[in-house]
Amino acid sequence: MMAAFEPIKTAIRSPRGGASAAVLLLVVACALFAPLIAPYAYDIQNLPGSNAEPSAAHWMGTDEFGRDLMSRIIYGARTSLTVAVTAISISVVAGLSLGAMAAYFGGWFDRTVTAVVDLTWSFPEILIALILIAIIGPGVGSVMVAVSIAYLAQFTRLTRAQIMALKNETFVEATTNLGAGHFHIIFRHLLPNALAPVIVAGMLATGDAIILEATLGFFGLGAQPPTPSWGAMMSSGTAQIFIAPWIIIFPGLAIAMTVISINLFGDALIEALDIRNRLRSV
Amino acid sequence: MVSFFLKRLLLLIPVFLAVSVVIFMIVHLVPGDPIDNLVQINSSPEQKAALAAKYGLDKPLYQQYAIWLGNALTGDLGDAIILRRPVADLIAQNIPHSLSLGALALLFSTVVGIATGALAAIYKGSWIDRTTMTLILLGSTVPSFWLGLLLIMLFAVQLGWFPVSGARSWDALILPVLTIGLGGVALVARVTRVAMMETARKDFVMMLHAKGVPPWQIELRHVLRHALLPVVTILSLRIGWILGGAVTVEFVFARPGLGSLLITSLNQRDYPVVQGALLMLAIAVMLGTLLGDIIQAAMDPRVREGIK
Numbered sequence: 001m002m003a004a005f006e007p008i009k010t011a012i013r014s015p016r017g018g019a020s021a022a023v024l025l026l027v028v029a030c031a032l033f034a035p036l037i038a039p040y041a042y043d044i045q046n047l048p049g050s051n052a053e054p055s056a057a058h059w060m061g062t063d064e065f066g067r068d069l070m071s072r073i074i075y076g077a078r079t080s081l082t083v084a085v086t087a088i089s090i091s092v093v094a095g096l097s098l099g100a101m102a103a104y105f106g107g108w109f110d111r112t113v114t115a116v117v118d119l120t121w122s123f124p125e126i127l128i129a130l131i132l133i134a135i136i137g138p139g140v141g142s143v144m145v146a147v148s149i150a151y152l153a154q155f156t157r158l159t160r161a162q163i164m165a166l167k168n169e170t171f172v173e174a175t176t177n178l179g180a181g182h183f184h185i186i187f188r189h190l191l192p193n194a195l196a197p198v199i200v201a202g203m204l205a206t207g208d209a210i211i212l213e214a215t216l217g218f219f220g221l222g223a224q225p226p227t228p229s230w231g232a233m234m235s236s237g238t239a240q241i242f243i244a245p246w247i248i249i250f251p252g253l254a255i256a257m258t259v260i261s262i263n264l265f266g267d268a269l270i271e272a273l274d275i276r277n278r279l280r281s282v
Numbered sequence: 283m284v285s286f287f288l289k290r291l292l293l294l295i296p297v298f299l300a301v302s303v304v305i306f307m308i309v310h311l312v313p314g315d316p317i318d319n320l321v322q323i324n325s326s327p328e329q330k331a332a333l334a335a336k337y338g339l340d341k342p343l344y345q346q347y348a349i350w351l352g353n354a355l356t357g358d359l360g361d362a363i364i365l366r367r368p369v370a371d372l373i374a375q376n377i378p379h380s381l382s383l384g385a386l387a388l389l390f391s392t393v394v395g396i397a398t399g400a401l402a403a404i405y406k407g408s409w410i411d412r413t414t415m416t417l418i419l420l421g422s423t424v425p426s427f428w429l430g431l432l433l434i435m436l437f438a439v440q441l442g443w444f445p446v447s448g449a450r451s452w453d454a455l456i457l458p459v460l461t462i463g464l465g466g467v468a469l470v471a472r473v474t475r476v477a478m479m480e481t482a483r484k485d486f487v488m489m490l491h492a493k494g495v496p497p498w499q500i501e502l503r504h505v506l507r508h509a510l511l512p513v514v515t516i517l518s519l520r521i522g523w524i525l526g527g528a529v530t531v532e533f534v535f536a537r538p539g540l541g542s543l544l545i546t547s548l549n550q551r552d553y554p555v556v557q558g559a560l561l562m563l564a565i566a567v568m569l570g571t572l573l574g575d576i577i578q579a580a581m582d583p584r585v586r587e588g589i590k
Binding site: 131218 | 544568
């Protein structure tokens with residue numbers, strides 16, 4: 001099990017990987033310990049102090065209800081990370097199972113899975129998410145479902161390609177001859193060997209999912225007020241764009257920083273695991 | 283080439299049917315009676331009954347789908363609940379705005395993306411390459427709606443060069459095109475750069491150098507030309523993605539268009555408009571992908587003949 005941490009250590013030792021890991025740790029800490037870190041509560045209104053520019057008391061200024069922007073951004077990390085990580089985890093697990101079974105069993109099951117995956121593949125994630133939200137209605141839960149389905153095709157496709165490359169290897173044949181069952185072969189032998197690229201792709205997709213969540217929040221389809229979400233905060237900021245641009249600048253910076261760090265760390269992991277070719281084959 | 287085109291067109295039919303089933307099901311899957319999701323507020327029971335009869339709401343679901351699809355294909359997408367107008371009118375009014383934005387953004391991404399990618403590959407390792415790589419990272423990680431808002435703040439609010447929102451004049455297109463474009467440029471530049479660097483290592487390029495062909499001529503006439511194939515492939519796969527960007531950006535810039543129409547009607551739960559806008563966007567993505575396939579086939583005979 002310790003061997004699994006070696007590539008992560010190597011990634012952290014590279015300058016980019018180290019810096020991005022530090023930023024990611026900070027964001028995760030904000031999400032986990034928001035009440036301890038945030039200087040104010042996220043929903044305390046102070047109308048006389050609305051749209052105040054950044055100051056010693058409010059480092060990032062206040063919004064149109066006089067709420068402390070920095071506190072809202074720190075709490076917003078919770079919403080963004082919870083939605084993105086949960087949605088992508090579901091998507092990765094479902095994609096791994098679907099892709100592995102499709103590749104291993106072949107036949108009509110594979111053809112059906114491939115057809116559905118190819119069908120959704122050409123549609124942008126945002127459109128798939130909007131179709132799903134039209135059906136299940138707005139809200140944090142809906143966004144999670146929409147995001148996880150929007151990325152399902154990617155992981156199914158990637159897993160299928162990995163398993164296809166593995167399933168004719170000698171060790172699989174040997175295990176079959178030893179009398180192992182299908183599920184034993186898939187879950188004990190094929191999937192562990194196919195895992196690394198899918199997990200790294202999942203990590204990179206988490207960055208995209210944060211943007212997708214923020215976009216849906218910006219449309220007013222995600223977290224409903226007063227729950228702080230980075231996208232929704234910017235949406236309410238558009239009305240104050242002339243007088244309080246910080247309401248838009250800081251949440252956007254939070255998103256950009258998080259997503260750039262995820263990408264840089266993912267890249268460092270790809271280098272450390274030496275799997276660039278396996279990711280590109282899809 | 284014609285047979286390739288027809289084959290691709292035929293392949294789109296099942297895709298279209300599958301997508302249309304999902305879009306049709308929206309009014310049946312959302313909570314509540316489908317009729318309440320379709321009828322205008324304060325309608326009389328007679329009006330409700332007339333609409334129920336029109337959509338065949340008493341018939342089995344597959345027949346309802348056939349009626350709905352038949353209506354949609356003949357241009358009858360129902361009436362908007364909030365705006366109280368035929369959905370087809372709303373769509374016809376909004377399509378030109380989305381088309382001009384999408385087409386310009388695609389053109390911008392392609393031309394600027396190939397140019398920057400090529401420059402980065404030719405001056406590999408120089409400050410041009412490093413700047414391009416940073417831009418690529420930013421372009422693929424910065425949320426487009428935030429970028430749009432930043433551009434509005436800088437160029438419309440602070441400098442006053444362009445209108446803040448709307449689509450009343452041609453210059454209102456510049457910021458939205460730039461906003462979608464940066465993501466597209468990042469994608470195209472990245473692929474161009476890698477493809478050119480890979481081509482530059484091939485034997486025939488070494489041969490050209492040995493023959494004494496001027497380096498700029500090798501880069502532009504031979505390397506770039508070979509590298510364009512993967513670029514076209516990526517572009518054809520991602521046309522829908524660039525069109526999807528238009529949805530977000532229209533909303534940010536309060537521009538008319540299919541994207542704004544969709545988001546507004548989603549927030550108002552105006553389901554006939556939601557269905558119509560989604561159907562048109564899906565068709566746009568499919569046609570975009572088809573266009574990409576055709577361009578790719580025109581450039582590469584192997585694609586045309588189906589050789590892998």
